[in-house]
Amino acid sequence: MTKINENFLLLQAGYLFPEISRRVKVFTTDNPDSAIIKLGIGDVTEPLPPAIVEAMHKAVDEMGSKQGVKGYGPERGYDFLIEKIIKNDFAPRGITLDSSEIFVSDGSKCDTGNFQEVFDTDNVIAVTDPVYPVYVDTNVMAGRGGKADSSGRYADIVYMPVTPDNNFVPELPKEKVDLIYLCYPNNPTGAVASKARLKVWVDYAKKNNAIILFDAAYEAFISDPDIPHSIYEVDGAKEVAVEFRSFSKTAGFTGLRCAYTVVPKQLKAYKKDGSTIDVNAIWNRRHCTKFNGASYISQAAAASVYSDTGKTQIRQTINLYMSNAKLIRESLTALGYEIYGGVNAPYVWLKTKDNMTSWQFFDYLLEKANIVGTPGSGFGSAGEGFFRLSAFGSPDNVIEALQRFKKI
Numbered sequence: 001m002t003k004i005n006e007n008f009l010l011l012q013a014g015y016l017f018p019e020i021s022r023r024v025k026v027f028t029t030d031n032p033d034s035a036i037i038k039l040g041i042g043d044v045t046e047p048l049p050p051a052i053v054e055a056m057h058k059a060v061d062e063m064g065s066k067q068g069v070k071g072y073g074p075e076r077g078y079d080f081l082i083e084k085i086i087k088n089d090f091a092p093r094g095i096t097l098d099s100s101e102i103f104v105s106d107g108s109k110c111d112t113g114n115f116q117e118v119f120d121t122d123n124v125i126a127v128t129d130p131v132y133p134v135y136v137d138t139n140v141m142a143g144r145g146g147k148a149d150s151s152g153r154y155a156d157i158v159y160m161p162v163t164p165d166n167n168f169v170p171e172l173p174k175e176k177v178d179l180i181y182l183c184y185p186n187n188p189t190g191a192v193a194s195k196a197r198l199k200v201w202v203d204y205a206k207k208n209n210a211i212i213l214f215d216a217a218y219e220a221f222i223s224d225p226d227i228p229h230s231i232y233e234v235d236g237a238k239e240v241a242v243e244f245r246s247f248s249k250t251a252g253f254t255g256l257r258c259a260y261t262v263v264p265k266q267l268k269a270y271k272k273d274g275s276t277i278d279v280n281a282i283w284n285r286r287h288c289t290k291f292n293g294a295s296y297i298s299q300a301a302a303a304s305v306y307s308d309t310g311k312t313q314i315r316q317t318i319n320l321y322m323s324n325a326k327l328i329r330e331s332l333t334a335l336g337y338e339i340y341g342g343v344n345a346p347y348v349w350l351k352t353k354d355n356m357t358s359w360q361f362f363d364y365l366l367e368k369a370n371i372v373g374t375p376g377s378g379f380g381s382a383g384e385g386f387f388r389l390s391a392f393g394s395p396d397n398v399i400e401a402l403q404r405f406k407k408i
Contacts, residue, residue: 007143012152016133016378017041020362027366037401039328039389040372042187042346044252046320046394048301049313052251055304059297070296075288077104077260081299084306085260089245095232101264101280103287104302106257106294108217108246113138114290115213115242115261116179118282119269123178126158128170130188130379130386132215135181151381161382162189164340168349169193172204180205182231183215185222188379188388189349190325190341192227198234205240209270211279212241217259220250220318222344238264242279249346249392251305251314258298321346324398325391331402346391349376361387369404 020040028034048056062068076082082102090097105111113134116125121143127135136157139145146156153159158177160170168191169184182201184193205212212231219229231237243262247253263283268276304310329342338351352361358375365371376386391398 007141010140010145010147011137012148020372020374024372034370036370036372037397038372039393039401040374042249042390042392044254044392046252046317048252049310049317051304051307051310051313052301056297056301059300063296073293073296075291075293077102077294078299081303084303088306090230093230093233095230097262098265101262103261103263104294104299105259105261105291108215108244108259109134111244111259111261112213112215116142118286119179124158125179126160126173126177127181128162129159129381130376130383132183132187133379153381163382167191169197176208178210180210180212182212185218185345187218188347188374190345190347192344195228195234198228198231202234202237202240206236211269214241214243216243217246218249218345221322221346224344227344238266247302247305252317256298256301258294258302321391324393324395327398328389328391332405335405348389350387352385352387358384358387368408371401371404
């Protein structure tokens, strides 16, 4: 008899974004003439910058020649990309990394979901609420969640509410936890964490022999010079933190797929007998066993991100998205909505209208304005009554969406 992993049966409903797609499909089937504007999923809409396209064409030409064809590459990533990552993303911020601490992959969603595999299922995890669903769901699949209550919270997970009252940066948990998921700039709230607040978490992790899994996928959108782009800007963070980075939102790679994870050599975990073990070595074993490496073409494209031309073109695209965010934030504030985020992140987090639930507001916007956003409750119970809008849209669509907001 083949048995199923029954932890999968503990997952609540469907994954958030497929449920959104399902509702939109039902609506468009019933209303085929509706002109839907999607400001929900954080998917890019602008084309790849020319520098990246040129690099990809060059890489394809290489792959089409006897002399330039590439087979399996190094699982951790090509040195030409890793060297550029260290030189451009970390060295200017005073962070020293060795090439063996960088692991190139095909996406941060995969890495943030997979990293929990190297830790014992007895570890207690802590997540913010609301939270990017992948952090929770993958731990439930592994058996760390327990059963969910009526609000969707799992019994064995420690939830740390992030609300306007704490500026969407959680307080330290009262119970001892082992793995802590933090994401700043934050998805979904668009909030940021100061260096001082991150230092509190680094100190907590050091004191409690815990590890922070830090998702920095949106760091390129930070405009405030006082906000850290990497947790490694905090003293001691290399001893307690893994950092995830992505080219998806930075350079429009959602359809191209390339990212990387930083696992410092100083980071330690513990065996059952209390002795330490290097997390870098364990992740390297897992990474090289289960992953054959990101494609040469996508890594060549990622390397072009760091050219002078690439940096300029990418900044133009980022500025376009953040101009959208500013317009959304200011326009909805003028309409009386309670607005957060949208300053150092491409997401705007708003309080729903007339005390509607998050899903009621989703249906309301879809039916009355043909606008798709993301229900806050889909990110956790503390997100109930909130709603996320993405700035990843064309300026024309954003302007039209805001006109529709005015009409309703």
